[in-house]
Amino acid sequence: MDRAEFREQLLEIMEAKEHWAWPMFTSGGVARSALHVHFEQEYATYVRDFPVFVGWAYVQCPIPAVRRELAENLYEEETGGLVAGRPHPELFLEYPRGLGMDMSRFDHIQLLPGATRYRAALDRLVQQSGWQVAASVTTIFIEGTQYDRGELDRDAPRRPAPPLEEHPLVVHYGLSVDHLALTRAHRQVEGEHRRAAWHVVLDHVGADARPRVTAAMREALDMWQLYRDDVAHACGLQRP
Numbered sequence: 001m002d003r004a005e006f007r008e009q010l011l012e013i014m015e016a017k018e019h020w021a022w023p024m025f026t027s028g029g030v031a032r033s034a035l036h037v038h039f040e041q042e043y044a045t046y047v048r049d050f051p052v053f054v055g056w057a058y059v060q061c062p063i064p065a066v067r068r069e070l071a072e073n074l075y076e077e078e079t080g081g082l083v084a085g086r087p088h089p090e091l092f093l094e095y096p097r098g099l100g101m102d103m104s105r106f107d108h109i110q111l112l113p114g115a116t117r118y119r120a121a122l123d124r125l126v127q128q129s130g131w132q133v134a135a136s137v138t139t140i141f142i143e144g145t146q147y148d149r150g151e152l153d154r155d156a157p158r159r160p161a162p163p164l165e166e167h168p169l170v171v172h173y174g175l176s177v178d179h180l181a182l183t184r185a186h187r188q189v190e191g192e193h194r195r196a197a198w199h200v201v202l203d204h205v206g207a208d209a210r211p212r213v214t215a216a217m218r219e220a221l222d223m224w225q226l227y228r229d230d231v232a233h234a235c236g237l238q239r240p
């Protein structure tokens, strides 16, 4: 698999990272009383431990230039020391806190079955599959969106970034924009982070590792879909 084919396969995987229930989450279609399920499951599957996932990629990687990119990402995620001012997992909790949720729930989250399987797959992919898979799954799949092509190609649609006052949590659930600190921080670093992540994977993952990386990314996508199905059902949503 050459670099161009590798790039295209990864971009197609990212373009498939969309879920039938998401428009219901962003249009107020989820009952306020069920919304905590979404935040809890997101927090425990990847948000809380995202800096550690990046760390797994870091310790397995023999290439100093890649380690430096990963170290910078790890530092910002774990401390907020470059941009956000606070650890990103802590800033994530500002969403449920701002919505008045019972924050003690986040100390003992029970993962849904699909969430347990997604998390187990992520742990295996980041810990036991080499730095190429670990870096791709964390910095491309988990951090990325269906709009990643827009970060690389000038002509592709970019990720929409409406004013914070129009954020779905503000419009439909009355969240104060003060609690969107993580959204604000991500907007500041996102473009840079997305391009750095793609640069690392496309320029440093050798031809021998590319099939393993695309297989791991497809597995992550499949497990993510099943995970999001479980969250949607637990929030009372049915597939249209």
Ligand SMILES: [Fe+2]
Binding pocket: 077, 088, 186
């Ligand atoms: Fe982050």
